[in-house]
Amino acid sequence: MCSYSEDEYLMISGIQHFEFCPRQWALIHIEQQWAENILTVEGNIMHEKAHDRDLTETRGDLIISRGMPVFSKSLGVTGECDVVEFHRDEKGVPLYGREGSYIAVPVEYKKGKPKEGDEDRLQLVCQAMCLEEMLCCTIDYGYLYYGEPKKRTKVIVDDALRSKVKTDIKQMHQYFRRKHTPDVRSSKKCSSCSVKDICMPKRKKYKSVENYIESRLGDIG
Numbered sequence: 001m002c003s004y005s006e007d008e009y010l011m012i013s014g015i016q017h018f019e020f021c022p023r024q025w026a027l028i029h030i031e032q033q034w035a036e037n038i039l040t041v042e043g044n045i046m047h048e049k050a051h052d053r054d055l056t057e058t059r060g061d062l063i064i065s066r067g068m069p070v071f072s073k074s075l076g077v078t079g080e081c082d083v084v085e086f087h088r089d090e091k092g093v094p095l096y097g098r099e100g101s102y103i104a105v106p107v108e109y110k111k112g113k114p115k116e117g118d119e120d121r122l123q124l125v126c127q128a129m130c131l132e133e134m135l136c137c138t139i140d141y142g143y144l145y146y147g148e149p150k151k152r153t154k155v156i157v158d159d160a161l162r163s164k165v166k167t168d169i170k171q172m173h174q175y176f177r178r179k180h181t182p183d184v185r186s187s188k189k190c191s192s193c194s195v196k197d198i199c200m201p202k203r204k205k206y207k208s209v210e211n212y213i214e215s216r217l218g219d220i221g
Contacts, residue, residue: 004076012079019119026181027195061088070130081127083107093137106142125161
């Protein structure tokens with residue numbers, strides 16, 4: 001099994017950016033460029049609310065951990081879980097300083113509505129895979145909490161999503177080692193992208209200055 005050193009770790013949250021658009025991920029995580037828009041601001045507020053309490057809370061047989069740091073040596077990623085619920089269950093694993101056994105259930109908070117793509121599910125599954133490695137357990141499901149409907153969506157941590165996480169993370173490491181930013185692939189998603197003014201997808205469609213000038217002369221003619 002491949003094992004990464006800590007200085008090679010990538011951010012778990014990056015898989016959401018990468019699945020949405022590899023170029024967006026590279027601009028943010030390789031080139032260190034970022035631009036806030038209303039979507040990112042609202043998302044940040046929601047995450048602050050999720051973390052704006054004691055780090056650990058106990059409710060009967062339920063332990064709630066907020067802002068829990070996680071990592072995976074095999075994937076080479078690190079980050080935080082918004083919330084991890086530990087449900088007391090005889091099929092679970094022991095926790096240090098706690099009686100009994102518990103199963104871990106990650107919960108990721110998102111603004112807006114559930115997305116058509118897998119970007120949010122992949123981020124949650126990546127968190128689950130980190131928890132599995134750290135706790136030596138198996139996680140069957142987690143939840144995405146969306147702000148607009150204000151309810152949870154259950155996500156099954158299946159083989160297909162696990163495989164996609166591994167594939168995306170591997171590609172992210174390859175791009176990061178090469179410091180390579182992929183070319184623009186314009187789509188309807190560009191309009192809601194937080195780095196569209198940096199990426200400038202419409203301008204990138206011209207492969208050269210010569211092509212751009214020719215196209216503008218054609219418009220004038």
